[in-house]
Amino acid sequence: MIIFVGPNRQRGNGLGFKAFDDAPATRHKTYNWLFRTRRLPSATYIFTFIDRLHPRERRLAAKIYRHINAAGDGFRALNDPAHAKNRYGLLRGLHQAGINDFDVHLAGDAPKPSRFPVFLRYLSVSLPPVAGLINSQSELDSTIEALALAGEPLDDLIVIEYCAEPFEQDYFVKLSAYRIDDQYMLDLFLYDQKWYVKYGDVDTMPPNFAETEARLLRENKWIDQAQQVFDLAQIEYGRVDFSLVNNRPQFYEINFHPQFTMSEYESKCPKRLENAKFAARRRMDAMKVLDAGPSERAIANIHDSEVTAFRLRPWRNFAPQRY
Secondary structure, three states, rough: OEEEEEOOOHHHHHHHHOOOOOOOOOOEOOOHHHHHHHHEEEEEEEOOOHHHHHHHHHHHHHHHHHHHHOOOEEEEOOOHHHHHHOHHHHHHHHOOOOOOOEEEEHHHHHHOOOOOOOOEEOOOOOOOOOOOOOOOOOHHHHHHHHHHHHOHHHHEEEEEEOOOOOOOOOOEEEEEEEEOOOOEOOOEEEEOOOOOOOOOOOOOOOOHHHHHHHEEEEHHHOHHHHHHHEEEEEEEEEEEEEEEEEOOOOOOEEEOOOOOOOOEEEEEEEHHHHHHHHHHHHHHHHHHHHHHOOHHHHHHHHOHHHHHHHOOOOOOOOHHOOO
16 A cells, blocks of 8 residues: 555546556545544555645654654655755755756845846745746846735745756757656656746657657666755655756756656657656556555554644644645
């Protein structure tokens, strides 16, 4: 059994598991459940949505994470809520470590980037940039001032130095690599002719590039660099998105609970479809290793004054309404 712990709106992220007859059994539980349940069933627990939790919630979740990992056979927890980095912490750490060439700044700290253009993103949600590319210090200052006057909390905004270039011909690419415990694997490429690659048609790609994509997937290209990123982020399960600039991988963010979708199976290109099936099969084989297997065993949840307060005094907690 694998239990994903996260918000209700992410329940559908694992629907692609149904395409595999040998997929492990999974459940989705909320942090509200985690803090209130008296018993924890035998399973591998994957903590997600960590960067959106209140510090008090992360502290509670981190105690339960440690409790699960100390329970012995049949119990495992991934992604330590106390230490997994959010988007700002990750990008700052990657720049300081010399892995990323670009830096990140807090919008509320009167940022003075060393290079332009830059763009603004939220910390608390995975949405596209707040505005387009910003090309000068004066434009950045006026943009931040306007956002503050409009009611945007500046502590939820970061300024990211632009670092992207076309990957092949005039196509930008979003490369992705998964970490599933101690297994690392490159995922199917996503292309667009705009610099911000988020979604796209599965068959939008450089002409005749599927063969090259197949080779890179099977080589697990750039996986050593991706492993460094996960280690720095202290994240044990997730997907890191990146691209190449001047032939150097540049890493942008880690998603704690990426969608296990099967939209790639709609490809009309036979080689692209083969690549999609290869990548999905490799991910699923890694997920099967996580499966704790069937067990009737369960352990008591932690005994902690904060958990007791959460259960008995809901008016003092906002988590039930958030999840």
